[in-house]
Amino acid sequence: MPLRLTAAAVIALALLVSACQRDAAPRYDVSVTFNDTYTAEGGAEIDSLLHEYDAKAEILLLEIFPPIARTTLSSRRADLCEDILGRVLDRPDVATLDCQPAADD
Numbered sequence: 348m349p350l351r352l353t354a355a356a357v358i359a360l361a362l363l364v365s366a367c368q369r370d371a372a373p374r375y376d377v378s379v380t381f382n383d384t385y386t387a388e389g390g391a392e393i394d395s396l397l398h399e400y401d402a403k404a405e406i407l408l409l410e411i412f413p414p415i416a417r418t419t420l421s422s423r424r425a426d427l428c429e430d431i432l433g434r435v436l437d438r439p440d441v442a443t444l445d446c447q448p449a450a451d452d
Contacts, residue, residue, distance in 0.1 A: 371421070372421040372423045373448065374420065374448070375419065375447065375448055376417075376419050376446070376449045377397065377418050377420055377428075377444070377445070378415060378416070378443075378446075379397075379415065379417075380413065381413040381414050381415070381416075381440050381442060382441065382442040384440045385412070385414060385440050389438070389440040390408060390414065390416065393438075394416065396434060397416070397420065400420050400427060400431070401418075401422055404418045404419065404421075405418060419449055428446035431444065432446065
């Protein structure tokens with residue numbers, strides 16, 4: 348009898364994990380390339396702005412000059428890339444922005 352309960356528990360857990368994965372928010376790869384007017388303050392502003400979309404995002408700053416900030420954001424917003432573009436591209440310290448749906452792992 349305990350074997351049946353264990354098997355039932357394993358099946359229930361597998362179904363729960365599967366349901367959670369289907370419900371995951373879409374992911375987007377974002378790259379912000381700064382220009383030669385970059386400052387640490389400006390980089391921190393971009394970092395804060397990107398965290399508004401995904402508070403858990405890990406933002407990596409490539410320490411070249413001018414630097415590039417890269418991250419993968421999870422969001423259910425259909426207009427995520429357009430919204431980031433509107434808020435970032437007009438900044439005087441940003442050269443380019445790339446925002447694309449993340450490739451499936």
